[in-house]
Amino acid sequence: xxxxxxxxxxxxxxxxxxxxxxxxxxxxxxxxxxxxxxxxxxxxxxxxxxxxxxxxxxxxxxxxxxxxxxxxxxxxxxxxxxxxxxxxxxxxxxxxxxxxxxxxxxxxxxxxxxxxxxxxxxxxxxxxxxxxxxxxxxxxxxxxxxxxxxxxxxxxxxxxxxxxxxxxxxxxxxxxxxxxxxxxxxxxxxxxxxxxxxxxxxxxxxxxxxxxxxxxxxxxxxxxxxxxxxxxxxxxxxxxxxxxxxxxxxxxxxxxxxxxxxxxxxxxxxx
Ligand code: LER
Ligand code: MN
Numbered sequence: 433x434x435x436x437x438x439x440x441x442x443x444x445x446x447x448x449x450x451x452x453x454x455x456x457x458x459x460x461x462x463x464x465x466x467x468x469x470x471x472x473x474x475x476x477x478x479x480x481x482x483x484x485x486x487x488x489x490x491x492x493x494x495x496x497x498x499x500x501x502x503x504x505x506x507x508x509x510x511x512x513x514x515x516x517x518x519x520x521x522x523x524x525x526x527x528x529x530x531x532x533x534x535x536x537x538x539x540x541x542x543x544x545x546x547x548x549x550x551x552x553x554x555x556x557x558x559x560x561x562x563x564x565x566x567x568x569x570x571x572x573x574x575x576x577x578x579x580x581x582x583x584x585x586x587x588x589x590x591x592x593x594x595x596x597x598x599x600x601x602x603x604x605x606x607x608x609x610x611x612x613x614x615x616x617x618x619x620x621x622x623x624x625x626x627x628x629x630x631x632x633x634x635x636x637x638x639x640x641x642x643x644x645x646x647x648x649x650x651x652x653x654x655x656x657x658x659x660x661x662x663x664x665x666x667x668x669x670x671x672x673x674x675x676x677x678x679x680x681x682x683x684x685x686x687x688x689x690x691x692x693x694x695x696x697x698x699x700x701x702x703x
Contacts, residue, residue, distance in 0.1 A: 434668065434702045436646075437471040437499035437678035438464050438691055442481060445508045450621070450651050450682050451475055452690050458490060463688060465494035467695045473678045474541075475502040477509060479531035487539060499676040500584060500643060501536035503529045504547045513550025514568040515561040515595065525550075526568050530575055537579035544617055544643070545569075546586040551594045558594075565595060566605060573611030584643045586617035589625040597626040599637040606640060615642025619680065620659060621651045630659070631667035638671065646677035646694065646702075653681050653690040654697030665701040677702050 440460040441451035453460035453472075464472055476482045482501060491498060506512040512525035525548055533543040552561035569585060576583040585606065587596040596602045602616045616637045620630060622645075627633035634641065648657030679694040 433674055435470040435497075435499070435676050436468070436695060436698045436702075437473045437676045438469050438694065439473045439475060439678060439680045441475040443475055443477050443505050443508060446475060446504070449475075449508075450647075450680050452679050452681055452683050452687050452694070454683070454687075457485060460687075461490045461494045461496055463691055465496055467691050469496065469691070469695060471497040471499035471676060471678075473499045473502070473676070473680070475504060476532075477505045478528075479535040482532065482535035491539065498536065498539035498541035499678050500544050501532055501541050502544050502546065503532045504544075507547040507550075513548055514545070515550035515552060515556055515564045517555040522564060522568070526572065529572060533572065533575060533579060533581070533583065537581045540581065542576065542582045542584050542615075542642070544584040544586055545572075546588055546617070547592065549585070549588075549593055549595045561595065562605070566609065569606070569614050570609050570611055573609060573613040577611065577613040581613075582642060583614045584617040585614055586619055586645075587622060587626070588619070589622040592622075597622070599623070599627065599633040603636060603638070603640055616640040617643040617645065619645035619647070620664065621645065621647045621649070621680075624649045624659065629663070631663040634664065634667040634671065641671060641673055641675070643675050644668070644673070644677045645680040646698065647679065647681045651682050652684050653679065653693035654701075655693045656684070661697065661701040668702065
């Protein structure tokens with residue numbers, strides 16, 4: 433069974449980012465629960481902030497799970513990435529992700545690596561950057577296993593990274609790893625830009641698929657764009673996908689409409 437989730441950002445610098453709820457964790461949990469979501473996905477400034485939140489009380493009060501924790505604040509706030517030319521910056525990036533993984537694992541939630549993958553450039557060529565990323569994913573995958581969780585790696589569209597843009601490239605990145613604890617995150621918005629067909633991309637991810645960002649073509653709620661969900665739902669069924677479909681979307685016109693449209697789309701297509 434696929435479970436539903438909705439994003440909550442507590443990162444001031446990501447106020448304009450593609451997250452449904454911003455700033456008020458309790459209000460977000462209340463809305464998510466009222467609409468029938470199974471879980472929230474949290475984008476927080478740091479592991480310390482996650483640990484300081486009243487998450488145990490809120491999750492239990494509202495009957496929600498924690499679907500995943502984002503690590504993008506490392507990039508958005510500190511400009512850290514796993515492919516930085518500077519080895520001490522790469523180490524800081526990995527430490528930042530490791531701490532978020534530990535904070536999420538307390539709630540059984542995997543961490544997501546999206547923007548923290550960085551990009552190759554004049555200072556770090558593609559092969560070197562790919563090596564840095566693979567080595568970091570191997571170490572972080574081992575850490576995830578120790579923590580009893582997994583790590584989600586997210587290919588992004590070409591305007592956000594030049595490391596991996598498609599699920600096929602993601603599979604090529606992860607296949608040589610000794611760890612089996614790194615999975616792929618399929619964000620339908622990025623896939624709409626990069627994949628020949630979205631269902632084909634999902635099938636490319638295959639057994640690596642671990643998490644889905646459930647959103648429409650224009651990065652608004654499901655039903656607000658021109659995405660064709662029928663073949664997407666069919667592909668997910670054929671993979672026996674049983675992870676989360678998490679709404680990572682702009683709150684247009686507002687968070688509540690976005691949440692309502694998403695849960696309607698979720699019930700229509702994925703349940
Ligand atoms: C960024 O575009 C994104 O999709 C996030 O989930 C990862 O940082
Ligand atoms: Mn995403």
